[in-house]
Amino acid sequence: MVKETMTAVERMEAAVRLEPTDRIPCAPLMDVYFPARYKGWTTAKGLQNMRAGFSAIVDIFD
Known part of the structure; x- marks a missing residue:
C-alpha cells in the first residue's frame, strides 16, 4: 500500500490545480x-x- 503524503484537502486542491498528487483523489457522487x-x-x-x-x-x- 502506498503511504499517503497529502491530506484529503491538499490532494483535491492539487488535483484542481492539475498538480501531481500522491494518489488519485476520489469523491463520492452526492x-x-x-x-x-x-x-x-x-x-x-x-x-x-x-x-x-x-x-x-x-x-x-x-
Missing part, C-alpha cells in the same frame, strides 16, 4: 436521485425540499 427513490419519494420531493434531500442522503450512508 446527489438526491437515488436517496429519494430509496426512501420511496419522488425525485421532485428530494429536490424541492433541501432538508429532506439532505436527510435522505445522510440516511443511505447511515
